[in-house]
Amino acid sequence: MTVDQSTLWLQYLQVLSGSVTLQSGEALQAIYPFAPWDWGGRDATTGTSSYEQFAVLNAVPSVPNQNQASAPSPTQQGFDIAYQNWFNELAVGDLMHDSHYRALQDQLTDANNTYLKDYGNAQNTWLNQTGGNGVTLTAWLASAAGFSINNQLNVDQEDIKSVTSEMEDYRKRIQNPIVSIESAYGNTSYQGYVTDPNTSKSVQVRLWTTVPGSAYDYVEQITDDNFGGDAKKGNPVTVTLSSTTDVYDYQSYYAEAGGGAWWDFIGIEAGGSYSKIDWSQFDSEYSITFTFQDLATVPIAPEQWYAGTNITSFGQGPYADGFSAFQSGTKNYFFGPGGALSRIYTALIVGYRPTVTVTAGESLTTFLKEQWESEAGIDIGPFVFGGKAGGETEQSTVTTKDGSLVIESQADWPLIVAMKSAWTLVPPSPGA
Numbered sequence: 001m002t003v004d005q006s007t008l009w010l011q012y013l014q015v016l017s018g019s020v021t022l023q024s025g026e027a028l029q030a031i032y033p034f035a036p037w038d039w040g041g042r043d044a045t046t047g048t049s050s051y052e053q054f055a056v057l058n059a060v061p062s063v064p065n066q067n068q069a070s071a072p073s074p075t076q077q078g079f080d081i082a083y084q085n086w087f088n089e090l091a092v093g094d095l096m097h098d099s100h101y102r103a104l105q106d107q108l109t110d111a112n113n114t115y116l117k118d119y120g121n122a123q124n125t126w127l128n129q130t131g132g133n134g135v136t137l138t139a140w141l142a143s144a145a146g147f148s149i150n151n152q153l154n155v156d157q158e159d160i161k162s163v164t165s166e167m168e169d170y171r172k173r174i175q176n177p178i179v180s181i182e183s184a185y186g187n188t189s190y191q192g193y194v195t196d197p198n199t200s201k202s203v204q205v206r207l208w209t210t211v212p213g214s215a216y217d218y219v220e221q222i223t224d225d226n227f228g229g230d231a232k233k234g235n236p237v238t239v240t241l242s243s244t245t246d247v248y249d250y251q252s253y254y255a256e257a258g259g260g261a262w263w264d265f266i267g268i269e270a271g272g273s274y275s276k277i278d279w280s281q282f283d284s285e286y287s288i289t290f291t292f293q294d295l296a297t298v299p300i301a302p303e304q305w306y307a308g309t310n311i312t313s314f315g316q317g318p319y320a321d322g323f324s325a326f327q328s329g330t331k332n333y334f335f336g337p338g339g340a341l342s343r344i345y346t347a348l349i350v351g352y353r354p355t356v357t358v359t360a361g362e363s364l365t366t367f368l369k370e371q372w373e374s375e376a377g378i379d380i381g382p383f384v385f386g387g388k389a390g391g392e393t394e395q396s397t398v399t400t401k402d403g404s405l406v407i408e409s410q411a412d413w414p415l416i417v418a419m420k421s422a423w424t425l426v427p428p429s430p431g432a
Helices: 005-017 051-057 079-088 099-130 137-141 147-171 179-186 215-222 308-314 362-373
Strands: 027-032 065-067 191-196 201-206 208-210 237-242 266-270 273-275 287-292 294-302 343-352 355-359 377-380 383-385 396-401 404-409 415-423
Touching (some): 005 237, 005 415, 051 208, 099 137, 215 294, 266 362, 294 415, 355 362, 362 377
Parallel strands (some): 027 065
Antiparallel strands (some): 208 294, 377 383, 396 404
16 A cells, blocks of 8 residues: 555644643644754753754744754744734834835835745755755755855845835834834844854844753653653653544644645665655554653743734734735735744653554564664654664664564653644634
8 A cells, every 4th residue: 555644644643632732722743854852962051042942943833744954044034033024014003104114015025025936946946956855955055056046045135134124213213002022022132142053153043942941951850860861750651543543633723735745754764865665565554652751741932022912912903005914815914824923832742762663564564674674774753763863872772573663762862752833813713
């Protein structure tokens, strides 16, 4: 049989959703390529941030499968820029009837549309040249292959910054009831520096936090201050997906076309390259069980440069011409499924030392075992066994039992199993 990869991923999210608490409007999101939660390492300093933390969290979760490797760099579009675009398009005070301000809004709209068009062209060229595997979009843009395209994107960004700056200067001279939003957004107390690995430059960014503040603190808590040990104080959880499991319904939270292309749920890595498996070996009566020594929900929050109360107060507008709160004709819209600022991350779901049991036919079990014995890494869902896993150590064991493949991780760091997101502004029914 040919296995539908999106079905496996959505079955995985479905069984996982039964083991985490989701508030009204919260949804799960798959994360791949597979991301260890090791931000800052063992020497993480309280109150600091890393590039990895910023890149993962500072994104608008607009699709149910977030490709972490293509997360925005500090100089590209992210949640903070989408938030700024939102309050820049509010027609507040007398601005709605101010011809000069409306002309500036038109310029900003044109500049944003040019950037989005050029960024889309960049993504298409990157996909055509790389197939979406190997080098990330940000790394490709920094290479010789993407040099000219990256230059154009930089020009587009400077155009946006220039018009935005002119709008802000003009607005400061007139009555502005949202001055507190801009003040908090520009407050350097809520900003810090990260090193962009693509340029090796230190870049000032708006900060995000997690609780606990570092992955090292989390591991120390669950291992009883024994980093590298088992989770003696963990919350063990087991979930199983099978051929009869329902699929996770994401269309109430993301745009209908948001499913996109899902990566293979099981893959092989050897010598730094990824290989597909022969899915005809995958039995129609399958089951995959995940057992964690600990499964935790780690809250996420932007620092006070962002406040959801601002969107509650001003989310319904009024807006400049061509913009609306929710989908309306051909207007650019901010909220609800598909909106430019539709959702915000609220938590990481992290799993410590998973054991995965794959029962999907003798031929697949034999094939995977042989690949492991040849020192290839095995990817299963969001988990990495051998191969490219992050952290200081990555030790796994592979055995077969009753025709099943059993992989047990002894990694020092937890993996990001999924992420939770919530509406920035709750849409009207039926999307709520």
